[in-house]
Amino acid sequence: MSKAAQLDRDAVRIGDLVIGPGLPVVVIGGEDARWLRLPSAGYSPEARSIRPAGKAVAEAPAEMAGEMTERAVGEARARWAGPLLVEPSSAADLPAVARHADAVVLGPAWAREPGLVRAAARLGLPVIIQRGVDQRGRAVTLEEWLAAADHCAAEGNEAIVFCEGGGRTEPAAASHLSPSDLAPTPTPATLDRAPGPAPDAALHSAPDLAIMRAARERTGRPVLAALGRDAGLAGAAVAAGADGLLLDPAAPLEAREAVGEAVTLLAALVRPQSPRTLTEARGEIDRVDAALAVLLERRALLAARIQRLKPVGGFRGRDMERERRLVAGMARRAPRLGVRRLAPIMNAVIEAGLHAAEEERDRDRG
Numbered sequence: 001m002s003k004a005a006q007l008d009r010d011a012v013r014i015g016d017l018v019i020g021p022g023l024p025v026v027v028i029g030g031e032d033a034r035w036l037r038l039p040s041a042g043y044s045p046e047a048r049s050i051r052p053a054g055k056a057v058a059e060a061p062a063e064m065a066g067e068m069t070e071r072a073v074g075e076a077r078a079r080w081a082g083p084l085l086v087e088p089s090s091a092a093d094l095p096a097v098a099r100h101a102d103a104v105v106l107g108p109a110w111a112r113e114p115g116l117v118r119a120a121a122r123l124g125l126p127v128i129i130q131r132g133v134d135q136r137g138r139a140v141t142l143e144e145w146l147a148a149a150d151h152c153a154a155e156g157n158e159a160i161v162f163c164e165g166g167g168r169t170e171p172a173a174a175s176h177l178s179p180s181d182l183a184p185t186p187t188p189a190t191l192d193r194a195p196g197p198a199p200d201a202a203l204h205s206a207p208d209l210a211i212m213r214a215a216r217e218r219t220g221r222p223v224l225a226a227l228g229r230d231a232g233l234a235g236a237a238v239a240a241g242a243d244g245l246l247l248d249p250a251a252p253l254e255a256r257e258a259v260g261e262a263v264t265l266l267a268a269l270v271r272p273q274s275p276r277t278l279t280e281a282r283g284e285i286d287r288v289d290a291a292l293a294v295l296l297e298r299r300a301l302l303a304a305r306i307q308r309l310k311p312v313g314g315f316r317g318r319d320m321e322r323e324r325r326l327v328a329g330m331a332r333r334a335p336r337l338g339v340r341r342l343a344p345i346m347n348a349v350i351e352a353g354l355h356a357a358e359e360e361r362d363r364d365r366g
């Protein structure tokens with residue numbers, strides 16, 4: 001079966017990762033999959049130059065460049081057993097990508113080059129087409145983006161994922177990442193070896209979530225939002241319908257963790273799924289429980305605050321009328337449970353909060 005095996009038009013499989021609506025939101029560059037961007041300091045996908053980490057740009061002859069690409073992608077493959085996405089810097093990288101990668105990522109400069117898009121599509125791998133600002137500073141339009149997908153499909157490759165990068169540019173500093181950035185758990189030491197000071201554009205991607213939605217609605221294909229190294233827009237992207245988030249290969253561990261948390265919590269609220277298997281259904285319940293735990297913790301903190309604000313707090317100051325009204329309000333949002341089933345649940349929640357508050361008060365009094 002080809003690596004680009006297609007489930008249906010909505011979902012795309014990359015290795016054992018499935019991306020699409022109704023499925024869990026994936027984090028690429030985080031735990032779900034890795035993304036290797038091959039060295040590039042050129043201004044177009046045809047340009048070819050090699051920038052060894054920390055060194056000045058050096059032009060490399062094509063055959064040497066091919067060897068370096070083969071080594072970089074081969075090493076990345078050896079270090080990471082999960083889905084590996086590789087972004088070529090030129091058509092010369094494609095054979096190595098085909099040999100080792102599970103998907104090919106096309107940077108914004110490729111979207112306007114039908115010949116290159118078609119060459120990438122012919123690898124038979126899933127193709128991730130990025131929209132954004134190319135190295136010349138020109139933004140790919142929605143029409144150009146969709147046209148790139150059509151070129152891909154014209155080659156018989158329907159395993160297409162759109163990736164919205166918005167204002168993100170492709171700064172040279174971000175392009176000499178070594179495969180060490182693909183280590184499963186980056187340590188501060190490996191992060192230190194990551195590219196030096198990068199322009200802000202590398203740190204803060206500005207995906208246009210409206211264009212991302214438009215691509216999703218017009219094509220029915222999955223969409224990703226590229227966040228750069230900043231977790232700030234992760235929740236917004238999930239709420240806007242992103243099927244996955246793409247983190248820069250050099251995103252720090254804290255950003256990866258923050259994105260994972262935002263995806264779990266937001267998706268539980270805004271992305272209801274229809275799981276088909278026991279494992280999928282339990283995965284979905286785990287995400288809902290994660291969101292519930294965060295809300296229960298916040299609720300307990302608020303309840304404790306209220307006990308300190310009331311003239312008589314704790315169990316002695318219990319207000320049963322207030323409790324009855326809040327259960328009735330919740331039952332409107334949880335009709336399956338209704339007042340009869342929600343009342344004992346909320347009674348347990350409220351009493352747990354009051355117990356925690358009284359214990360805390362007793363500790364504080366010493």
Ligand SMILES: C=C(O[C@@H]1C=C(C(=O)O)C=C[C@H]1O)C(=O)O
Binds near residue numbers: 322349
């Ligand atoms: C938090 C309060 O104190 C108690 C706890 C409640 C709760 O946890 O929701 C509700 C009413 C009171 O019995 C409050 O009075 O609002």
